[in-house]
Amino acid sequence: MSTTGKILVNESDYVKRLKEGSHEAYTVLYEYYLPDLYAFIYSTTYSKDFAEEVVQETFVRLWENRASIKLETSFKSYLFTIARNYMLDEFRRQINHPVFTEYIEYSNQLQLSENTTEKHLDFSEFCVEFNKAKKKLSARQLEIFYLNKELGQSIHSVAIQLEIAEQSVRNQLSTALSILRKEMKNFIALFTFLFL
Amino acid sequence: MSENKKRKLKYLFTQYVRRHITNEELSDLKSIVNSSGNEDLDKPLRELWMNKEYPPFLPTDDQKIRMIQRIEQSIQKENHPIVLSLHKRFFRTFSRIAAVFIFALLSGICIYLYRSNQNLTVYKNNEIMLNVGNGQEAGFILPDGTSVKLNSGSTLCYANNFGENNRFVNFSGEAFFEVKQDKNRPFIVSTKYLNIEVVGTTFNVYAFDSSDVVEMTLLTGSVKASSKKNPEYHVFVKPNEKVVCDISTGKLTVQKTDTQYETAWLNGEIVFKSETLSNVLAKLERKYGVHIRYEGNADLLNDRFSGRIGKDNNMDDVLKILTNHYPLKYGQKGNAFILSNRKQK
Numbered sequence: 001m002s003t004t005g006k007i008l009v010n011e012s013d014y015v016k017r018l019k020e021g022s023h024e025a026y027t028v029l030y031e032y033y034l035p036d037l038y039a040f041i042y043s044t045t046y047s048k049d050f051a052e053e054v055v056q057e058t059f060v061r062l063w064e065n066r067a068s069i070k071l072e073t074s075f076k077s078y079l080f081t082i083a084r085n086y087m088l089d090e091f092r093r094q095i096n097h098p099v100f101t102e103y104i105e106y107s108n109q110l111q112l113s114e115n116t117t118e119k120h121l122d123f124s125e126f127c128v129e130f131n132k133a134k135k136k137l138s139a140r141q142l143e144i145f146y147l148n149k150e151l152g153q154s155i156h157s158v159a160i161q162l163e164i165a166e167q168s169v170r171n172q173l174s175t176a177l178s179i180l181r182k183e184m185k186n187f188i189a190l191f192t193f194l195f196l
Numbered sequence: 197m198s199e200n201k202k203r204k205l206k207y208l209f210t211q212y213v214r215r216h217i218t219n220e221e222l223s224d225l226k227s228i229v230n231s232s233g234n235e236d237l238d239k240p241l242r243e244l245w246m247n248k249e250y251p252p253f254l255p256t257d258d259q260k261i262r263m264i265q266r267i268e269q270s271i272q273k274e275n276h277p278i279v280l281s282l283h284k285r286f287f288r289t290f291s292r293i294a295a296v297f298i299f300a301l302l303s304g305i306c307i308y309l310y311r312s313n314q315n316l317t318v319y320k321n322n323e324i325m326l327n328v329g330n331g332q333e334a335g336f337i338l339p340d341g342t343s344v345k346l347n348s349g350s351t352l353c354y355a356n357n358f359g360e361n362n363r364f365v366n367f368s369g370e371a372f373f374e375v376k377q378d379k380n381r382p383f384i385v386s387t388k389y390l391n392i393e394v395v396g397t398t399f400n401v402y403a404f405d406s407s408d409v410v411e412m413t414l415l416t417g418s419v420k421a422s423s424k425k426n427p428e429y430h431v432f433v434k435p436n437e438k439v440v441c442d443i444s445t446g447k448l449t450v451q452k453t454d455t456q457y458e459t460a461w462l463n464g465e466i467v468f469k470s471e472t473l474s475n476v477l478a479k480l481e482r483k484y485g486v487h488i489r490y491e492g493n494a495d496l497l498n499d500r501f502s503g504r505i506g507k508d509n510n511m512d513d514v515l516k517i518l519t520n521h522y523p524l525k526y527g528q529k530g531n532a533f534i535l536s537n538r539k540q541k
Contacts, residue, residue, distance in 0.1 A: 034263060035254045043213040043250040044241070048259070055263050060270045080245045087241075088234050093444055095226050104215075104222055 046123040058083040133183035141176040206240040331485020341376035349482040394419040413438040413458040464507030491536040
């Protein structure tokens with residue numbers, strides 16, 4: 001069943017016609033499966049841009065390889081096979097990202113407090129905003145921020161590494177945070193949670 | 197993977213897609229995923245997809261329209277290019293000569309269209325695509341006088357308004373470019389992960405869409421290389437240097453290199469420098485236009501192999517070298533070569 005609740009009648013006919021090169025059958029199939037596939041990829045990769053990319057790539061590949069579709073296997077399952085490797089590459093990258101753990105924790109809290117599943121954050125949007133904001137920092141501030149907040153090193157060990165006083169690490173860090181806070185208006189809620 | 201672990205993985209994925217996963221569960225998921233191949237992850241994810249056990253995060257109408265437009269655009273391109281496909285080894289010499297003629301003709305059309313603007317729009321959506329099959333190599337001259345040598349399994353596309361404002365080609369595979377100097381119209385090679393912008397220079401590009409390594413080696417002149425994924429990453433490359441693109445992060449690094457090694461393929465040689473056996477086999481399939489079925493020990497595929505194969509060596513010679521080096525034997529079945537485990541004496 002598709003997300004709209006309708007069932008695609010005669011799916012196997014459309015698949016057969018696609019295999020024979022019918023563009024019309026192709027459009028019926030992508031109209032039907034595209035929203036679901038998008039939802040699935042988005043739910044596994046947490047990235048809207050990436051979900052769009054994978055959906056496009058999957059349907060383009062479907063068209064290019066239409067002649068080799070096997071009619072006896074499930075068409076829905078075949079779509080998954082095409083999308084799988086793109087999706088897994090991104091998924092692996094995502095869960096190994098340094099700030100992903102914090103991001104997940106925040107997403108969960110947001111859902112609990114607002115009591116809605118509609119309110120979900122896009123991880124890549126968050127990263128883009130965050131990187132933009134970081135450009136406003138001086139080189140030193142950036143270095144300190146990276147070591148302490150992203151790599152999780154203590155103030156003490158940052159101070160030893162950079163050969164400066166612990167107090168000046170603290171000062172630089174608080175300046176950096178106030179700069180970032182100003183830049184991150186849209187994501188302020190998330191930001192506050194992550195780094196304060 | 198044990199049944200228990202499989203069940204756990206399915207549970208973790210379910211929590212993950214529903215945005216309900218806790219931090220402890222996330223670190224469990226991470227460690228299972230990082231120690232499993234895509235095959236192991238296939239089943240639980242396929243089940244989620246088939247049974248629709250994921251939240252209905254549907255695309256907006258705008259997103260839907262955008263995706264459909266892009267899909268239609270891409271398949272349109274695939275439908276109507278002018279394709280010069282050099283397939284069978286048998287016709288190799290003949291098709292080379294023919295290709296040169298057809299190419300001269302196409303170049304002529306381009307120049308003609310370029311001069312008479314009226315006709316240009318009619319052909320504007322057409323692309324010219326040069327496709328060299330496995331087991332082949334071919335050289336072409338582009339309408340601006342740039343010479344390109346394409347290695348096996350490579351594809352080069354350009355619009356027929358090439359040279360009008362800029363010189364833009366889409367490329368996948370391995371090629372050696374000698375770019376005709378033209379300060380006003382930069383020559384741009386666009387690959388899946390890497391963009392290369394030059395004025396007049398000679399360089400080698402290794403950028404198969406399917407490969408996990410993307411490289412450009414510069415022989416003369418200077419070029420600017422930028423990452424597709426993240427255009428902020430760009431580097432300027434000097435002669436005898438190569439730029440390597442990490443396809444997962446889009447990061448570029450510049451390394452010193454031996455250009456003789458990078459361009460050995462131009463002399464019909466293949467050089468392997470600490471490459472995985474699976475890479476070696478993929479290169480051989482492209483070079484000799486054959487199919488190789490690997491039935492040996494899977495661990496061996498990650499073993500690193502170095503060696504040089506001369507232009508006079510054929511597929512048998514190469515397989516002899518490989519089977520001497522590894523506990524493997526080879527045979528032939530129809531069109532395919534089969535590598536399988538050799539019994540220890």
